[in-house]
Amino acid sequence: MAGGEGDTKPLHIAMFPWLAFGHMLPFLRLAKIMARKGHRISFISTPRNIDRLPQLPPSLTSLISFVKLPLPPVDGLPPAAEATSDLEGHDVIYLKRAYDLLRQPLSGFLSNSRPDWILFDHAPFWLPAVARDLGIPTVFFSIFIASALAFTSPPADEEQEYRRTAEEIMVKPKWVPFESDIAWRYFEAEKIFSMILGDDLHPNEFYRFRQTLKGCDLIAVRSCRELESRWLDLLQEMHRKPVFPVGELPAPIEEIEGDGWRGTGVIKEWLDGQKRGSVVYVAFGSEATWSQEELIEIANGLELCGLPFFWVFRTQQSSDDSKLPEGFEERTKGRGVVWKEWAPQVKILGHDSVGGFLTHSGWSSVVEGLQFGRPLVLLICYNDQGLNAKFLQQNGVCYLVPRDERDGQFTRYSVANSLKMVVTGKEGATFRIKAMEMKELFGDTKKHDNYVYALLEYLEANISRNV
Template sequence: MEYHVKQRKQQQQSLIPLVFMMPSPGKGHLIPMIEFSKKLTKNYDIGVTIIIPSNNPPTEAETTMLRHINHIFLRPVPLSGLPSTTKIELLISHTIHQSLPSIRQTLHSITSSSRHRVTAFVVDLFGTEAFDIASEFNIPSYIFFTSTSMFLSFFFHLPQWKATQCESNGSTELVQIPGCVPIHIKDLADGLKDDEILNVIIQHAKRFKLAQGIIENSFLDLEPGTIKELQKVKPGRPPVYPVGPLVNMVNDQTKMHGNNNDNACLRWLNEQPRGSVLFVCFGSGGTLSSAQIDELALGLEMSEQRFLWVIKNPNDKDSSGSFFNVNNILNDPLNFLPKGFVERTKRKGLVVPNWAPQAQVLAHESIGGFLTHCGWNSILESVVNGVPLIAWPLYAEQKMNAVLITRDMKVGLRPEIGEDGLVEREEIGSVVKRLMEGEEGKKLRYRMKELKEAAIEVVGENGSSTKQIEELALKWKKV
């Protein structure tokens, strides 16, 4: 009997280790997980399968991103039964919850027939309900945290913060997150101000202690105080592995002059002076109102700076309006620009509808600044390319990210919002000019250059992030 048990164990250990990964819906959750997967499969002989919950059939962009990674798209979850006003955090949690039967079926199918042995199940911050399924199959669970270490630190203190808010009747204006600069309550993640969303997030946060570890897409030089605090050994807190920056690294040839002649915006960038162009993009989910598009256009014009602007159709009700909804390509976004704007700015600016290859754009030598919605992936892509920022947060935890990059990392400027809720054209023109021409911009550029060098070092052969990934890989190979 002992011989057969030992033999079976040896057979299992001879199988290739396989890690399951499951992002929440949204490119911002999927992209860093893909980059992490590439490192595991390339350097450590570990198989990876990404299982993807969603609300729609896969897009061409998603299938292209995943073409070199084993992946499974789960059955789409319809959102038709939910109110149109349902917030993004609840839509994501609903999608994961309704996908649990498909997740269980997928794990059962692969674990019962695979030539691999499944050694870890990695979910992102909204996927903790799947821990129970992983436990059924005796698979260790991990969290892949796709946001900042600041937000992760806050997650660990959410129940305590909520209790403090109740005791003070919400009068506490400054929030002190361990290891971070103080944050005004108005800059906390939007969902934390909604009781229903807050309760859902707290339920996820409480499950974090069930994880075997938390994989964090950041690195020590970027958030030193916070990461040092997170790595202190405390009861009920899993070990934290800072493995960032996990971004799509563009080769040196593209950095020099953008070698994709099939893309109009890269060809245009090739003709611009070095460091002269402001890239304006609000991510895959971010949308502006009609009035704000007008102000942004006229502000860019007033700045007299070169710009490349990725514009989408406006949404006057929801700043995350294109996160779950495919942008209406029947309407040309350029039709929503002020009359004559494109003609007046054609010598200094280029407006492209809906999409641009952001990684290649930020790596281009002509780019000198980035006006961003403050999504964490966009910030990290700016860091690895040394591009200073204008922080224009729209939804989710992006206001917290804006505080991080302007007051802690000190690599960005943040425009003031007017009394009417808009960032007005004069403010936009002033901030853009300060970043691209002023002394402030020079200081931010120098600081970003330091972080870029640190980012290159941590992902190098002996870098701290590489060592953290290696530690995880060795642990998973031993399971």
């Protein structure tokens, strides 16, 4: 990469996230920060995914272009399925197969458009080779925090993945030199291990991470030094290339202060009628799914806790035609709301009546909760959520709903007691205080934007202009 010192010409940056909204949305938030500095972004995904993304503010429509690459058909993949949220977990392998077939159309776009850099996700392990042939430098952007990335991905000199059983991902990896209890619990490991395995034709997740980290020119991580300094340093030692934290990507000020209720003013009216710090906000992201038994325990836990609650209940979060307990909504009417449509999460979390957040520990939800100082009660579903939760627990930032370590079962009583303790109990004061301390960090949008600006300065100084 040739230096471009003194060259202030705006960059053209391509972005290629994995086909999950928990990945696409952080990429889009990063794109907006970069575009506000005058850089041009080509955001690449499939047609249906792009159509489902939030609308851009008018000031950025000329700087962020959406590039639609049709997803190739694959046996086993429903025609309308273009994101992980469209599928059951065991069917995501078909989405990965289709995603890998985007290599050729993506190569064509990059060859024609010649961006200065491409930021990409962990899944397209083949992208660095494509970009290298075209002379385009690459940034692996990890939506996973530094500790989770270091846990998941072996160092550069580790030729083979030594962890071949679920039990081996329940302990600290051999390359982590300091004390840490960040690892998956037994029930999480059993669930995640079967999901990350590939097949005879397609690589598993460990392989994708390893090849991506080997092939990229530099690593950008959704993290900050105030939270994960030693993990960021470890990543740089492990992979022997620049590692840039890009901050936590909190919601921007205009999203917090603007009129973001978008036709859901009835939610605000209900929240306005509740006491300050009394409401439990319940949301498990766009992809978490619960069995009928688990769903009943969550609902009954909310009923038993006696606190006002607002539950964003997505139909895909219940499998096998799961239903809420009979009469649940009638019995909790007035005290609780089960909301079955889109809800403005940032606006709800920012409301003074919210006193706690029951969530799955997806990092975007964690950031939005702590941005407003809301204490976290975590009920893990799958993927990196268990690693996020252990990191937060290790730092005293959250409370995990107690559950059986072997099968992951939890009860209505563990849900109810956890919520009462964290939101109103004396024992929960430490979590409430810690959440307010975290608000100082996660709510400082200027601090986090400055991390992105530092990355941009490096990208501007290390490009080879394509003609």
